[in-house]
Each structure stands twice: as C-alpha cells, then as structure tokens.
Amino acid sequence: MLKVVHYINQFFANIGGEEMAHIPAELRDGIVGPGLAFQQAFKDEAEIVATVVCGDSYFNENLEEAKSNIIEMVKKYKPDLFIAGPAFNAGRYGVACGTIAQAVKDELGIPVLTGMYIENPGADMFKNSLYIVSTKNSAAGMRNAVKKMAPLALKLAKKEKIGASIEEGYIPNGIRVNFFDKERGSKRAVKMLLNKLNGKEFVTEFPMPDFDRVEPNPAVKDITKCKVALVTSGGIVPKGNPDHIESSSASKYGKYDIEGVTDLTEETFATAHGGYDPVYANQDPDRVLPVDILREFEKEGKIGSLHRYFYTTVGNGTAVKNAKAFAAEYAQELKADGVDAVILTST
Secondary structure, three states, rough: EEEEEEEEEEEOOOOOOHHOOOOOOEEHHHHOOOOOHHHHHHHOOEEEEEEEEHHHHHHHHHHOOOOOHHHHHHHHOOHHHHHHOOOOOOOOHHHHHHHHHHHHHHHHHEEEEEOOOOOOOHHHOOOOOOOEEEOOHHHHHHHHHHHHHHHHHHHHHHOOOOHHHHHHHHOOOOOOOOOOOOHHHHHHHHHHHHHHHOOOOOOOOOOOOOOOOOOOOOOOOOHHHHHEEEEEEOOEEEEOOOOOOOOOOOOOEEEEEEEOOOOOOOOOOEEOOOOOOOHHHHHHHHHHHHHHHHHHHHHHHHOOOOEEEEEEEEOOOOOOHHHHHHHHHHHHHHHHOOEEEEEEEEO
C-alpha cells in the first residue's frame, strides 16, 4: 500500500483560526481533518501515515526553519506521496502549501500534489512547477476537490502517465504535448465556429489569457480644488474592528467617518489584515492610511479637501470577484458625494 504524508494548517486541524496561526509545525501519526476524505477516496490503494500541521503565520514568517523542520518530519516516514491542502482561496495557506510541496519535491524527490482556487496567490507562484488541482473558492468545495485530487495523487505516486489539465483537473502548467486526434484541425475548428455562431457550448483548444484592462480616467485638472478620498486594502479599521472584517478572504468592506480626524492613533485605529506583521501599522495607522499627511495638504491648500469617509477591506486572499463587487458599490457613493480622485493604499 502506498504511504502518504499530508500537510494542513491550524484551521483544518481544528486547532483554531487566525488566533492560532502562530503555532509551529507539529507531526501527528495518521489522519487529521480533511485527511479522512482523502483516505476514503484512496480506498485500499494508499494510506495516510502522518499529518504535518503548521500555522499559516508561523510558516510564512519562519520560512527556512519551517521548511527544514517539515522536511525532516516527512523524511521520517519515507512516503510515496506528499499532499498539501487543499488551500482553496486562503492566500497564506496556499503559499505555504506550494512552498512546502516544492521543497519536498526538490529535496526528497517525492511526488507532490496540492489544490487551490485559481486566484490564490500560491497558484500563480507554483502552477508551472507543481501539479495544483483547481478547486472552488472555499472549503465548501472540499468534496469536489478531493474527488479530483485523489485519482491524480494515485497516478503520481504510481508514476503513471499524467493526462492534459482538462482531463486531470489541474491548473494548466504551460506544458504542451503533441498527440494525434481523430479529426483534423480544420474540421474541429469549423465545428467550434458553428457552435459559437449558433450560441452552443464549445471548448477552445487554445485558450487566450484574460487580461483585465481598466482605462485610466483623465488627469485631475486642478488638484488644489480636488476632493480626495482614501480607500485601502490594508485593513485599517476603528479599534475593535466593529464590522468584523475578516483578516483573510474578506467578504465585506467598511465605511468609516473621519470628519475632524487629523491623525489616526494607536488608541483609535488598527489593522484587521492578516498575513503581515501588524506592529508598525497598529503603532501608527497613518502608515497605511495617510490621513495625517492629507490633512496637512488640505490645510496648506495643496488639495481641495479630504472626503469625510474612507473605505477599507483586507486584500489578503480576497477573491477578485469580491473585490470588484466592493468597488462597484462604493464607487457609486464616491461619485454621488462629489469625490474627484481616490488614493488607494495597501499594506
């Protein structure tokens, strides 16, 4: 029976959420959390012999130490396969899964597999060097992810031939392989064209990259008469995070009044953002949301005025779809309030 070592984060190990993301790597014998679904899918062909658990913050903030420790843990079991995740759209988890899978592959020569949502930053970082199964946005897609990952994992462990991404379910990795089709290219192309003209479904054999282009607005004519608004993906919120904006994969944004506020202080504001050291942002939130400087510009006549509201969310792992939806909502409010320009800040 094939031996498998599984890597998961603190959340999927049922240790806790963001408040436990600092835990160092630990090794557990057997199955933990989502490993049960994989074990059931493997049936009697493979067995998860151990699970490595590591906090997302710890891994990304102690990269070399975490990699070294986990490599030693994995080496102990001499597995036939290493599985990380799936991470879905959790950004730090995705980067951790990709990083440790790459390290296991390179240093131990063991087949590896992970799974992520296509917009996970880890997917973009590692898709050309690892097999990454395309998953849904959240853990609600676990069953679907395991259904695709388990068969591919067994193929990798058995060193069987891996088919095209559209067949196996992994994110395209840029590798093209020649093959002979039953129909010549011209005939397939005509079929696709006819389907397209008739509004029927078809699958292109050469998908083009989807570049999101945004035409810039005309330059501000006179900045000294301009009403400027602040928007941030750096997660600056009133102390206590009254709207409970998530530290990762945000599902909401906040709108807060800064009328009369000339300085964001440690006592009144903080960051809700995960995935980076918040110490300096919390000491002086103006480092992320520069209210103090814009108040100076306003006083000196360098800008017309600072809008009384700022909009904020967390960029860490947040889906592009959600971010676009947030912007579509508050952009209308900004226009209605007569805002002439927006300064968008991040972490």
